[in-house]
Amino acid sequence: MSSSIIKAYRKYADNYDFAVKLYRLLGIKIGKYRKMTVNSLELSKGDTVVELGCGTGLNFSLILDKIGEEGKLIGVDITDKMLDQAKKRVNGRRWKNVELVESDFAKYQFPQKLDGIFATGALQYSIQYDKIIKQGHDALKPNKKFAIMDFKMSQGPAKIFAPLIIFFTKPFGANEEYLKRTAWKSIEKYFEKTSYREGWGGFLYLSVGTKV
Template identity: 40%
Template sequence: MAIPRERVKRLYDEGARSYDLTTILFRLAGLRMQKYRSEVIDCLDLRSGNTVLELGCGTGLNFPLILEKVGPQGKIIGVDIAKGMLDVARSKAIMNNWNNVELIESDLALLKFPEGVDAVLSTGVFGYIPEYERVIENAYDALSSGGHIAILDGKKPENLPGIIFKFILAIGKQYGYTEEYFQVSPWEAVESLFSNTTFNTRYGGMIYEISGVKS
């Protein structure tokens, strides 16, 4: 059973200021999230001037990697349910003069998707959203023909020692991580809608990367 959406919002609001520090603990556990983020963003095949819709943008950890590719002529539309996370992302945008970053506070299941975006990115969000199939369908509709989607998220691991998985759950407990989070399979929705899909796993199968192209 998915964690209630209001609880997700509350946990991320409360933990927003320490979220980036928490990612360091994942790194100590061997999770190379920055590398995985870079890999999945490379799957978007971004060009200068592209518009990227990021679902569950959090504190903006992906923003520098995206902006490096789309440049000042491009744009990021970042969406998150937690105002606290967006406040941190907004502070980063102001500090770095990222004037081409637009932030939207919204539940992804209720989001009115913009039209004609070049790419859709999501990292670490779909285990919270029972309606993930509908969200992915909306992402498909929002993309221009030839646009790319890429998702980096977690699933039930096949080859990860149980003690390490429990450690990861303990680190993420303050953000609502549960075993149920890792039991959904959004990549199946991507594979059913998009062409040229690529699916890879990392970290003993606990991390997956799925990408595809809108024909």
């Protein structure tokens, strides 16, 4: 993953949670899509889950509500300062079952027999997303899921707004190349059962693969 992305997220780490709220100015109910992603995993109490690109931990409470104190959440991120904010959140909530890992996604060694893997607006930062998805597939238990919520280039009428989207996401390292990446195709490539849906005029998608 490029050093420019790490640099961007180090810069905005302290104010990232506030910056995310600015998406609402674009009409993106990002919290809604985060919940949809977590719900798609169909988790149970005691499950072990990996979040790629956990950032400041905005999704942690959603996951922990599903897996309970007996479960385990592993948050992986490439940026030390984002993980510093995540650690503050974990310590503040006194969560004892959250592990934080600083790693490039492509170099991360997934624990085996996982109950779920997911990423929200992060996986396509890595040009090696195909490799990551394959490794994630192999680490999952049968009937468990890998869910990706990410941004893409709209192919519908809304594509005229692409320059505006790029302008607002550029500070976080998301450019036209990012929007043209197609991680959902790797989900469809490696997983036997898949689902796909778009939102926000086709600029956002949720792809879920179930290992058989």
